[in-house]
Amino acid sequence: MAAAGGHAARDILGTIGGTPMVELARLAPHSGVRLYAKLEGSNPTGSVKDRVALAMVESARASGALGRGQTILEPSSGNTGISLALMGRLLGHPVRIVLPDNTTLEREELLCLYGAEIINSPGAEGSNGAIRLAHSLAEADPDLFMPYQYGNEANPRAHETTTGPEILEQVPDVDAFVAGLGTGGTLTGVGRHLKHAKPGVRVVAAVPLPGEQVQGLRSLEDGFVPPVLDESILDDRYLVSNRDALIGVRRLLREEAIFAGLSSGAAVAVAVRVAREMASGAVVVLLADGGWKYLSAKLWTRGLDELSDDLASSLLW
C-alpha cells in the first residue's frame, strides 16, 4: 500500500499502511522478551481503519456493488466512519455514519470536516445499537451501500494482505501478536498471515470490559459475534477494564513518549502480561489509533477514578 520512501504518492490513499514499528524497551517486563508496537496512528486519518475502509471501498467499486456517486452508510463509533468519510470525499461518494451519541467531540468534528452526515444512535445501546439502526436504514433505502465492516471479508483481508506481511517483515522472529478486539478484522487477518508463515505464533485478543451503561443489550439474543471474527485463530483472550486501559495509555506516553488512543492502552496492558509469562521471544502489539481523538476526554490529565467512572458511560473503543 504505502509507497516505500523516495517518490510521491498519487494521492492520500497511497499513504495508507506501511506504518512504523517501534521497540518498547522501557515497557518490556524483563530482558528476555522484546516488545514492539505497530503504530497505526500514522495512517492518514490517524487509525488502522484507513486500511479497512480502503479495502472495502475498493472491492465494492471493483465488483460494482458500490456505483458511481452512490451513498455509503456505515455504523461506526468513529474511526471507520472517519476513514470512510475520507474515501467518500476523494472518490465522490456521500457518506452517512451512524454514530453512538456518547463518543468524543473530535470524532463528530472530523466526520463533519470530511463531509460526512452523522446519524446519532442512543449511546446506551453501544455499538450494537448503531448496527441495528444502520441495518434498518439500509433496508428502508436500497440506494444506500453499507460496507458493513463486521461482516465484510475485505476487512480481515486488508490485514492479511498488508498489516500481517508488514509485521513479519519488521519483526521476523515474532512469537506473539496482541490487538484489541472490535470487529475481529485485525486479529483474524493478521493472525491468518502470521500463522500461515509461522504456525507457532500466538494470537491474543484484548477485549474491552464494557461499562454497565453501554451494555445496551435488550436481551441475550441481541448478543453479537462479528461474522468476520474467526475465533479459531485466537489463542487467548483477556478482558481489560477501562482503568487498566487508561494506565496502559499513560504508560505509553510517560515511558515511551507514544501518544495513543484508549484501545492501544488496553492492548499494551495485555501485551505486557503476555510478555511477562514468556521466558524469551518477541511480542508485537498493534496500537490502533493515535491519542488525538481523545484529547477532549482528558485521558492523560484527569484523576483515574473519576475518569474510570466517566468512561463507564461512554464508548471510546
Add this chain to the structure above:
Amino acid sequence: MSTIRIPPVLRENVGGSRTVEVSGSTVAEAIEDLFGRHPSLRERITEDGKLSRFINVYVNERDVRYRDGLETPVGAGDTIILLPAMAGGTA
C-alpha cells in the same frame, strides 16, 4: 467460594445482585451452584444443557475457552465474569 459477576441484562434473574458468591472447584461447579441459588437463570443462559454461545466466561480476566473451558479450576479470591457477546468498540 468464588465470586460471579452478573451482567446487567441478567440481573433480574438474580434479584438485582451485581455479584453472587458461589462454591465449587471448577467453573462448571460454580455455575451449577449459581443455578441452584437462582433457578430461572438456567433457562436464560443455556441451550440444550450447554451454556449459550452468546455468553463468554472469564476467570480473572482470562477467557476460559483458551484454558480448560468449564473445567477451569476456581477457588477463593477468583472472580468469574459472565459477559454477553457484544459488538466491539473502535468500529
